[in-house]
Amino acid sequence: MFRRTASTSARALPGFGLTLGYTVLYLSLIVLLPLSALLLRAGGLGWDQFWETVTHPRVVASYRLTFGTSLAAATINAVFGLVVAWTLVRLRFPGRRLLDALIDLPFAMPTAVSGIALAAVYSPHGWLGQVLEPLGVKVVYTPIGIMLALTLIGLPFVVRTLQPAIADLERETEEAAASLGASRWQTHRRVIFPSILPALMTGFALALARAIGEYGSVIFVSSNLPMKTEIASLLIVSKLDQYDVGGATAIAVMMLFISFGMLLVINGLQRLASRRYREAL
Amino acid sequence: MGIEVEHVSKTFGSFKALDDVSLKIRDGELVALLGPSGSGKTTLLRIIAGLETADAHPAAVVRFHDEDVYKRSAAQRRVGFVFQHYALFRHMTVFENVAFGLRVRHRSTRPSNGDIRQRVERLLSLVQLSQFARRYPSQLSGGQRQRVALARALAVEPRVLLLDEPFGALDAKVRQGLRAWLRRLHEEIHITSVLVTHDQEEALEVADRVVVMNNARIEQVGTPEEVFHHAKTEFVMEFLGQVNVFRGRVRNGKAVLGELTVDYPQYRDDAERPATAYLRPHELRIERQRNGKPSFAARVTRTHSAGSLARVSLETPSGAPVLVDVSLEEFAALGLREGETVYLYPKNARIFVPDGASGAMNGDYVI
Numbered sequence: 001m002f003r004r005t006a007s008t009s010a011r012a013l014p015g016f017g018l019t020l021g022y023t024v025l026y027l028s029l030i031v032l033l034p035l036s037a038l039l040l041r042a043g044g045l046g047w048d049q050f051w052e053t054v055t056h057p058r059v060v061a062s063y064r065l066t067f068g069t070s071l072a073a074a075t076i077n078a079v080f081g082l083v084v085a086w087t088l089v090r091l092r093f094p095g096r097r098l099l100d101a102l103i104d105l106p107f108a109m110p111t112a113v114s115g116i117a118l119a120a121v122y123s124p125h126g127w128l129g130q131v132l133e134p135l136g137v138k139v140v141y142t143p144i145g146i147m148l149a150l151t152l153i154g155l156p157f158v159v160r161t162l163q164p165a166i167a168d169l170e171r172e173t174e175e176a177a178a179s180l181g182a183s184r185w186q187t188h189r190r191v192i193f194p195s196i197l198p199a200l201m202t203g204f205a206l207a208l209a210r211a212i213g214e215y216g217s218v219i220f221v222s223s224n225l226p227m228k229t230e231i232a233s234l235l236i237v238s239k240l241d242q243y244d245v246g247g248a249t250a251i252a253v254m255m256l257f258i259s260f261g262m263l264l265v266i267n268g269l270q271r272l273a274s275r276r277y278r279e280a281l
Numbered sequence: 282m283g284i285e286v287e288h289v290s291k292t293f294g295s296f297k298a299l300d301d302v303s304l305k306i307r308d309g310e311l312v313a314l315l316g317p318s319g320s321g322k323t324t325l326l327r328i329i330a331g332l333e334t335a336d337a338h339p340a341a342v343v344r345f346h347d348e349d350v351y352k353r354s355a356a357q358r359r360v361g362f363v364f365q366h367y368a369l370f371r372h373m374t375v376f377e378n379v380a381f382g383l384r385v386r387h388r389s390t391r392p393s394n395g396d397i398r399q400r401v402e403r404l405l406s407l408v409q410l411s412q413f414a415r416r417y418p419s420q421l422s423g424g425q426r427q428r429v430a431l432a433r434a435l436a437v438e439p440r441v442l443l444l445d446e447p448f449g450a451l452d453a454k455v456r457q458g459l460r461a462w463l464r465r466l467h468e469e470i471h472i473t474s475v476l477v478t479h480d481q482e483e484a485l486e487v488a489d490r491v492v493v494m495n496n497a498r499i500e501q502v503g504t505p506e507e508v509f510h511h512a513k514t515e516f517v518m519e520f521l522g523q524v525n526v527f528r529g530r531v532r533n534g535k536a537v538l539g540e541l542t543v544d545y546p547q548y549r550d551d552a553e554r555p556a557t558a559y560l561r562p563h564e565l566r567i568e569r570q571r572n573g574k575p576s577f578a579a580r581v582t583r584t585h586s587a588g589s590l591a592r593v594s595l596e597t598p599s600g601a602p603v604l605v606d607v608s609l610e611e612f613a614a615l616g617l618r619e620g621e622t623v624y625l626y627p628k629n630a631r632i633f634v635p636d637g638a639s640g641a642m643n644g645d646y647v648i
Contacts, residue, residue, distance in 0.1 A: 172366060173370060176370075178354070180381055180382035186385045
């Protein structure tokens with residue numbers, strides 16, 4: 001169908017059929033095919049068994065933990081990532097470039113490394129752990145530890161999406177707000193924040209998606225107790241260890257749907273936030 | 282006095298942007314700051330607005346209507362500032378852009394929503410954009426955006442209106458229209474205004490008075506006629522309009538400028554001094570014959586008459602280019618051909634003798 005439209009309408013850029021064909025093939029092989037296999041596999045399970053697996057209390061608890069900690073981590077990152085991005089773009093201080101390079105570290109580090117590092121610092125005998133422990137704050141082996149690990153790996157997503165948006169802000173717009181009598185706070189709230197909100201939401205969505213899929217670092221800082229500190233990815237792995245491929249697939253499909261739904265909602269909100277002034281640009 | 286600036290200097294690193302500048306602008310006046318880029322005109326405007334702080338100096342003063350505002354922030358000065366690139370809030374509608382200055386006021390002085398609506402609508406009709414109230418800035422043309430910016434600046438009822446190259450980003454036709462419109466608007470609302478521009482035509486056409494700036498200093502302040510016809514410095518002479526420059530010497534009441542020798546009674550000294558003569562293109566007359574009056578020969582290199590005047594480009598035997606404007610009737614009567622040699626008679630010239638022991642001696646040479 002699209003072949004005909006491509007060949008009948010004259011296009012300025014050549015190779016429309018080739019590039020589109022390549023894109024569709026690539027996405028099919030890398031994304032669509034594995035996902036279809038997943039759905040097919042889960043379909044083999046039968047509806048009753050599928051439903052029973054995905055609504056098992058242990059499974060529901062793992063979903064709640066995974067999405068709860070991921071949302072919390074992404075929210076923390078949205079707030080402090082904004083502060084970090086602002087600092088890196090707007091302020092000039094010695095060591096800025098070093099700090100800027102450090103942001104990428106969680107991108108590059110194997111997640112197991114960040115897991116071990118966090119465990120070393122926050123375990124009851126670690127540097128911070130031995131200070132926090134007497135105060136009654138347990139970090140490692142609790143949901144707080146999971147959240148911490150997810151925050152660490154999600155930070156670069158927020159900072160890196162916000163930096164160009166902040167750098168793009170026109171200084172003159174802020175000066176205009178000031179000359180119109182706006183205080184610094186009013187300028188931030190009414191002028192700057194709405195301009196970078198779409199980028200902030202993108203960063204939030206990326207950090208959230210990354211956190212939901214995280215496995216490596218979490219298993220080091222979590223006690224991995226069923227119903228308490230067991231994340232969904234871990235549950236899938238343990239199902240596989242018990243040769244329960246059908247059960248693992250069912251949980252995976254459920255996660256796929258929830259993640260997809262969440263991204264859809266975030267995308268919709270983002271579109272709403274940016275539609276007004278992007279449409280005619 | 283509308284705006285008073287005294288002893289204001291500004292340095293950026295090792296660059297001196299303003300060097301002890303003082304300026305008085307009368308109530309309700311529209312003044313243009315004119316100069317090449319880097320002359321300090323924008324810096325001066327931003328210091329008046331409070332967007333830039335001047336170098337610390339005990340005598341530095343910025344006053345609006347006899348009230349010292351030097352220590353106040355931009356937000357406290359109540360100025361209307363219009364930027365070259367509009368600086369509109371792109372996530373707000375035109376209406377909200379104009380209303381911004383009223384909405385951010387403290388609760389005690391903020392007008393009611395109804396009052397805000399009324400005032401914004403009145404301003405939008407003043408800038409002829411009433412039907413665009415619900416649009417976003419990205420949906421407007423450059424000229425419309427700048428009018429929104431102007432309405433937004435006027436909404437806070439500023440004590441002074443400051444415009445930084447407001448038409449600089451627009452194309453020639455739109456510029457021309459907005460210029461005339463701004464002049465009419467100023468006659469309507471009579472707010473003390475300062476306009477920064479590097480476009481001399483714009484400054485001469487719109488402003489009540491023109492402040493010519495160069496190298497961090499003010500060269501001359503005067504009405505458009507004064508600065509154009511009675512330039513006080515060589516810079517002003519060269520910066521405003523087209524001008525032919527002849528370098529030469531003065532001695533014993535005579536000025537020798539290449540092949541041209543004219544009387545210059547202002548300088549009767551025996552000692553020879555270098556001098557520069559400036560002749561506007563309309564201050565030269567073209568003749569085919571010599572008639573005994575001071576004149577010099579030149580060869581016609583190019584003519585063009587697509588305008589309200591005909592412009593003749595010539596070259597003296599020594600290779601110096603000369604421009605002459607003649608009326609279209611005169612041009613037709615002369616019937617000039619490219620390559621032929623004619624004689625040029627100065628009707629008027631300004632001769633500058635650089636400062637020496639006896640001081641400056643600048644004078645007009647009139648025939």
